[in-house]
Structures are given as C-alpha cells and as structure tokens.
Amino acid sequence: MESGRKQNPEVGHSRGQIHVAVCIPFSNREDTLPVTLKSIVNDGYEKSRVSIVLYDDGSTDSSSLIAEEFIKVYGHKYSQVIYRRSTVPSRGNIAKARNRCFSLARDTQAQYLISVDSDVEMPAGTIQDLVDLAEKDRRVGIASIPYTYAKHSSAASQRLDVDVTLGCTILSRELLDRIDWRINERFDKVDDLWLGAKAEKLGFKIICHNQSRALHLKPIIYRDHLKRRLFEVPRYHYLLLKEGLLTRRLRRTYAYYAAFLLSLAFCLASSVLTLAPALLLVLGVLHYRSLRKFAVALPVGVAMTIGFTFSILRGVLQRPSRLNASPRGADRPLKQ
Numbered sequence: 001m002e003s004g005r006k007q008n009p010e011v012g013h014s015r016g017q018i019h020v021a022v023c024i025p026f027s028n029r030e031d032t033l034p035v036t037l038k039s040i041v042n043d044g045y046e047k048s049r050v051s052i053v054l055y056d057d058g059s060t061d062s063s064s065l066i067a068e069e070f071i072k073v074y075g076h077k078y079s080q081v082i083y084r085r086s087t088v089p090s091r092g093n094i095a096k097a098r099n100r101c102f103s104l105a106r107d108t109q110a111q112y113l114i115s116v117d118s119d120v121e122m123p124a125g126t127i128q129d130l131v132d133l134a135e136k137d138r139r140v141g142i143a144s145i146p147y148t149y150a151k152h153s154s155a156a157s158q159r160l161d162v163d164v165t166l167g168c169t170i171l172s173r174e175l176l177d178r179i180d181w182r183i184n185e186r187f188d189k190v191d192d193l194w195l196g197a198k199a200e201k202l203g204f205k206i207i208c209h210n211q212s213r214a215l216h217l218k219p220i221i222y223r224d225h226l227k228r229r230l231f232e233v234p235r236y237h238y239l240l241l242k243e244g245l246l247t248r249r250l251r252r253t254y255a256y257y258a259a260f261l262l263s264l265a266f267c268l269a270s271s272v273l274t275l276a277p278a279l280l281l282v283l284g285v286l287h288y289r290s291l292r293k294f295a296v297a298l299p300v301g302v303a304m305t306i307g308f309t310f311s312i313l314r315g316v317l318q319r320p321s322r323l324n325a326s327p328r329g330a331d332r333p334l335k336q
Contacts (some may be wrong), residue, residue: 018131019049019079020170021110025101026118027057027089030066032217033118037070040116045127051080051108055101058089063118080108095183095191098166102181113176117167120147121215129209130170141175141204142196144168147214164206166192168214175204190236197245222296229300234307238315256280257305 022040026033040052052075054067064085075081082104090096098115105113112134114127126145133143145168169192179198187194196206240246263276281294288294 017046017049018111018135019051019109020045020112020114020127020131021051021053021105021108022114022116022127023053023055023098023101023105024116024118025055025057025094025097026059026063026067027097028059028061028063029118030059030061030063033063033066035121035217036116036118037066039122039124039126041074042124043122043127044125045131047074047077048079050078050127051082051105051110052078053101053105053108054081054083055097055104056083056085057097057100058086082108093185093188095185095188095194098191099182099185102176102183106176106181111173113171113173115166115169115171117165117216119216119218120167121217122168123212123214126168126212126214129212133207133209134170134172137205137207138172138174139203139205140207141172141199141202142206143170143209144207145209145212145214147216149216149220150218164192164196164208166195167216171195172204175199175202178202186239187236190233193233193236193240194245197240197247197250200247201245226299226303230303230307234304234311237304237308238311241312242315253301254305254308256284257301258309260284261302261305 024033024036024040029036054071056064056067067083071081071083084100084104086100090100102113112131114130116122123145130143130145134140142164144164147165147167179195179202183191184194184198199206237246237250240250260277260280263280267274267277284298285291285294288297
C-alpha cells in the first residue's frame, strides 16, 4: 500500500475558523473525477482551512494519475493533502472504501468531515453552506446537499431528487466519534442508509440544504432504479429493522404504500372502498407538492414495499430452519 501525506507549513489557523476535511474515495473514475475535483477547487471556501483526503480503492484506469496531478497543481494551496492508493481493493464494498478514507481524515485538525462522491459535481459555495448548517445547530450530525441526475439519464430519472446521501454531505466529528469513524460494512452498497439510521438512533439531527443541488455525473435508467428498489434496497431495510434502526421516515413511507396497496386490494372486494386509493393518491401529491414528482415516486415506493414484504417473509421463514438445524457436533456426547 502506497501512502502520501503533504502539509503546507505556512498555513495558519485563526481562532474561530472552521477547519474541514474533504474526503473523496474513488475507484476507476477517470471520466468523472476531474469534474469532482474541479468543483472542489472552485468552491470558494478558504483553502487554508481545508484538508483534502483522497483514497484510491485500487483503480486500474488513469484515476490515480488524475489525483496525483491535482495534488501537484493545487496541493500547496490546502492546509493538508492526504493521498493513499490501495493495492487491495474493497471489491465493490463502498462502505469499506469509505471507512478507509475516513480513517485517514481522523487525525486531521478538521472539526467537520465533508464526504464527496467521485461522480458528483458540487455547486459553488457548498462547503460554506454545509458548515453554516452544522454550526447553526450543534445537534446536526448529517447535513446534505441533494443531487439530481445527469441530463443524459432517462426523462423519469432526471426528476429523481436524492436528498440524504454521502455524495455531498457534512458530518460532525461528534457523530463520527460516536460510531468510532466506521460505517457498518454489511451495508456495502448503501453506507449512507446505515449512517443516517444510526445518527437518528443516537439522537442527531439530519437535514438537507434544499436551496441548491449537486449534480450526479453518472446516468441512471429509471427501470434499473426500480429493479434495485424492488430486489436490493429492501434487503438492507430489513437489516435495519433487525438492528432496530428502521427510521421514522422509512416507517412512514412503508405505512403509506402498504395502505395504498391494501386499499387497492379491498377495492376489488368492495366498491364502497373505491375512494380510499384516490384519497391516498391526493395525499401523495400534496406531500410531494408536484404531480410529476409523485408519479415518479409512486412506482418506486410500491416496488420497495413489495420487496420489503418479501424480505420480512424470507427472514421469518429462514429463522425456524436455522433453529432446527443442529450445529456441527451437537449430537456428539459430551466428554466427562
């Protein structure tokens, strides 16, 4: 494993200034990493109060060269630049790569950590906006700038608005200390899901800065998004449920869509209940304040609810089989 740590000895820190560490884990992102790094350079926050942490999770393309060029050109402007390139990649476990990046930031002077995905373009003023949100209320553990998807995504996907993620987000050091700077790596592809749920459980506030939007540079196909919400994401929600971490927001979401699906089923049995689905649809539109946004969210919510139901049933059915299975050597007599 190769590591590099560069610090600017001329940089001072006045009392009251907020120092942040910007963490960017990446792997094979030669197509988007330059845009992400450029948005960080152009952010406008005082660079002498910023530590940059770059973690290359075993890239085989030119991503490492892009990172090295960034350090060469801009490294001297920042308080500190930490760069490490792993020869043992996490093999798609995003939580593991993020943990390795966080561990590098732990010993910096940063009062806050800003997590930026290597395929997200930050809007100008992001760091200051996030710091202001966190400083305004010290109970805030996570504050995110929502992002929209690239224009070359499908039309429906462009209307997807993703709020709390680790793509463009500030984390308080207090929250990170409470979780020992580690995300549960069982949530390999949804690390933000676990962290948000854990933060809520610990009593931290989670908020969004809705006055601006970051841009997700990778395209997304709405059909693929639906499939993931049906087959993959509910399994992680079931893990949250088992750990007692299912958030209030997820509970409300599942309650709403379960009620909608049940009302549709009852409509087939009784014409008296035909108004129930219509009333729920009206509530959904009012919640999103947009018919178009609700039209995009409705199939996603229905898919998640169906997937979550099957995840619960699978877990319930698998539990007796585990209990009935004799552990190896259980039938052997104990030695006296």
